[in-house]
Amino acid sequence: MIYAEHLRKEFKKTIKEPGLKGSFKALFRPKKEIVVAAEDISFHVPKGEILGFIGPNGAGKSTVIKMLTGILTPTSGECRINGHIPQNDRKKYVREIGVVFGQRTQLWWDLPLQETYLVLKEIYEVEEESFKKRMAFLNEVLELDSFIKSPVRTLSLGQRMRADIAASMLHSPKVLFLDEPTIGLDVVVKDKIRQAIMKINKEEQTTVILTTHDISDIELLCDRIVMIDKGKNVYDGSLQKLRENYGQIRELHFETDPESPLTEEQFRQGLPLKESELTIEQDKQTFKVRFNSAAIPVGDMLSHTLSVTRVKDITVRDADVEEIIRRLYQEGGQADE
């Protein structure tokens, strides 16, 4: 469905030396520098999959999305989506895709929201019947009704984002590109947007590529993740596999009874773990223990804890993806040096 092969994008950038002198110099003899936004990115996405496309800021995610949507022309490499090369037959190609850039809007700024949808209906040649059905569906999931008559410029960020998501889905695209669709939104709105993505994926087998910094987006939506850093692929596979590969880290949080104080050393005693397999953060009575569950089963860890102290409260959780990703980033960074 989506093939990206060794995508590379370079930009020319004028660099200015600091200060007024630098400005003058740049005015008369600009120094050009080539910036590589994406160095070598490859991945495939089968039909109907939701792919989480993640990486730190400046990794080149947006650049890759822009190449895939036909906005930018790759310096080298090739992408093919649904048999189209986006740059070659742009008009035909964009008919089949829906795009949301979280930081921009495709809505008509001065028109009431409803008008934008009517315009999109004409542009994408959506039949009256399916348009009505579609609007009803989008209304239901995204709750557009309350602001559909307001001009777009008066909408709040959450409303605008919901409206933008709806606009990208209106013409039943085969592929959806969502570049940070949940940026800056509250939990309720995020949830609505996720619902919409999930439903449309399930009902129409829409392929989705999603970039986000929100880990719960990935956990809830994505079948697979591709991680890039500094313009290169770092990881490609399922979230679960990532978890397995990068340690079955669990986090144990507990609060001790003030009557039975506990120190780090006391806790560490008697545990068959190496220094690196166990990290403890202590804040007065609260402990945050991170350990590798491959080295010591969670049950053993719990009984150990209960044996050394009296706890008021205790919870065990999976290490969140953020933690894993942080580790992966760090490793990637080290490998680079």
Next chain:
Amino acid sequence: MNKLKKRYVPFMKAGVQALVVYRMNFLGFVIGGLIYCFVMFYLWRAVFESNGGGLFMGFSMTDMVVFLFLSNTTNQLTFSSVCDNIGEEIRDGSISMRLIKPVNTDLSYLFSELGTALMKMVVLLLPMLLGLEIYRFCVTGTVMFNGVQFLLYLFSCVLAYVISFRVNLCFGFMAFYVKNLWGISILKNSVFNFLSGSLIPLAFMPEGLRLCLEYMPFASMSYTPVMIYMGKYSAEETALRIGIQVVWALLLYGLSKLVWFRAVKKLCVQGG
């Protein structure tokens, strides 16, 4: 054709609606233009009076008044802000949103502007022509309005608009290379104003320069229709002028397409 209409007319509607939303802006534009006309009127009246009245380079004072007001109105009518729009969209990166729509980029710009142009025709051009005809009637005592000239004027205006749009489109696409068009746009507007003869009639210019400018696309952007309306051209000359307009419209259409195909490969979206 029907498809085309359906797909692009929304852009036109959006253009009109935006104009209505920002009507104070539009009103300011119109009033500013009128004030400018009156300033030019007093300036030229001084020129004519110091010349002892009567004809000046084939223009009577009445002609001059018609020229000033009509030329300004025609200028506003055929003015295309597509250059600034593209410049702005490239500067802030929102051109991406246009590229992800299954529409012709230049047609979508054209139609969003056509809405404005139609509005201008109704609220600006028609009252202006009416006013000018009343003025001419009061001064000369005869009805000077000529239906054929009026229709030719409108036709020539359409060509003028196409040329102006295409030229501005080409300039707009320069933003793909230079990133910020503001300076270029100011330079372009002042040079165009002079070269197109809307500031000073080309007829007042030295013979060589005048001939040269008359064949350039600039004169086609407002001077030609105004001269046609004023009946300054003979039948053969009118045909020649309109022919020149058609040639330029076609050439610039091709050029703008060519520039677009090259420029879009160079696009680098700033931010986001």
